[in-house]
Amino acid sequence: MSDPILATHNLRKAFGALTATDDISIDLNEGEIHAIIGPNGAGKSTLIAQICGGLRPDSGSVHLLGRDVTSDSTQARAQAGLGRTFQISALAMEDTVLENAILGSLGASGRPWRFWQAALGDRTLRERAEAALERVGLSDLRDTRCGSLSHGQRRQLEVAVALTLEPKAFVMDEPMAGLGAEGSKLLTGFLDQLRTEAPILLVEHDMDAVLALADRISVLVYGKVIATGTVDEIRSSPEVRSAYLGEDA
Numbered sequence: 001m002s003d004p005i006l007a008t009h010n011l012r013k014a015f016g017a018l019t020a021t022d023d024i025s026i027d028l029n030e031g032e033i034h035a036i037i038g039p040n041g042a043g044k045s046t047l048i049a050q051i052c053g054g055l056r057p058d059s060g061s062v063h064l065l066g067r068d069v070t071s072d073s074t075q076a077r078a079q080a081g082l083g084r085t086f087q088i089s090a091l092a093m094e095d096t097v098l099e100n101a102i103l104g105s106l107g108a109s110g111r112p113w114r115f116w117q118a119a120l121g122d123r124t125l126r127e128r129a130e131a132a133l134e135r136v137g138l139s140d141l142r143d144t145r146c147g148s149l150s151h152g153q154r155r156q157l158e159v160a161v162a163l164t165l166e167p168k169a170f171v172m173d174e175p176m177a178g179l180g181a182e183g184s185k186l187l188t189g190f191l192d193q194l195r196t197e198a199p200i201l202l203v204e205h206d207m208d209a210v211l212a213l214a215d216r217i218s219v220l221v222y223g224k225v226i227a228t229g230t231v232d233e234i235r236s237s238p239e240v241r242s243a244y245l246g247e248d249a
């Protein structure tokens with residue numbers, strides 16, 4: 001198998017006496033969705049923050065496309081190909097879908113916001129944003145104010161923003177949050193296709209989505225990965241059943 005696109009080696013982060021992530025080594029391979037699941041407080045957000053650059057690990061490292069990015073900023077990681085979508089929407093509700101796609105990519109790329117007016121008229125940025133909207137199926141809504149979109153459409157727009165930077169890997173933090181059954185189903189179908197473009201590290205509480213999408217699942221409990229495997233392996237793991245899924249899982 002080729003080298004992983006994204007990997008962590010022995011990541012550790014403590015807050016005082018509490019070890020939030022304890023020696024975490026996971027990887028993400030081309031074409032796959034690797035889901036991270038675990039109960040509240042297991043360390044999922046802390047792990048993601050260390051991968052994306054918001055939080056400096058106490059020890060361990062993060063590798064993107066074989067390069068150690070542990071000391072790189074969030075923006076440098078985004079420029080190097082790490083696409084991120086957030087648990088809480090980072091979109092500007094007053095702006096249109098197209099403006100969000102243009103300005104979101106500008107922000108993620110670390111270019112100064114004082115150039116935003118110029119950015120809106122920048123043909124390259126505009127074309128890239130339009131292409132990304134086309135890919136996620138939002139072209140028809142390009143002039144709609146973001147605040148008028150449904151939850152599901154906002155999630156798609158967040159992916160479009162990330163796509164403008166041509167990511168090599170996605171990190172998604174609970175993309176199904178706030179979506180109804182229908183919205184989750186649509187987004188599940190969308191992510192299913194997206195994995196061929198860039199693999200996805202998916203933190204998600206919605207187990208239906210996880211079971212439908214994940215090529216591999218890692219289970220995090222009290223900061224430690226207690227199991228990594230396929231859906232079937234995780235379902236039949238006695239450790240996982242007792243620690244997380246419950247006996248009837």
Ligand SMILES: Nc1ncnc2c1ncn2[C@@H]1O[C@H](COP(=O)(O)OP(=O)(O)OP(=O)(O)O)[C@@H](O)[C@H]1O
Nearest residue numbers: 015018019020038039040041042043044045046047
């Ligand atoms: N900045 C912080 N300072 C102190 N403790 C923290 C901090 N951030 C997280 N923690 C603690 O670290 C542990 C892991 O938290 P984290 O938010 O990573 O878990 P999680 O798996 O993402 O939970 P959830 O599913 O509820 O989002 C928790 O006990 C939490 O209280």
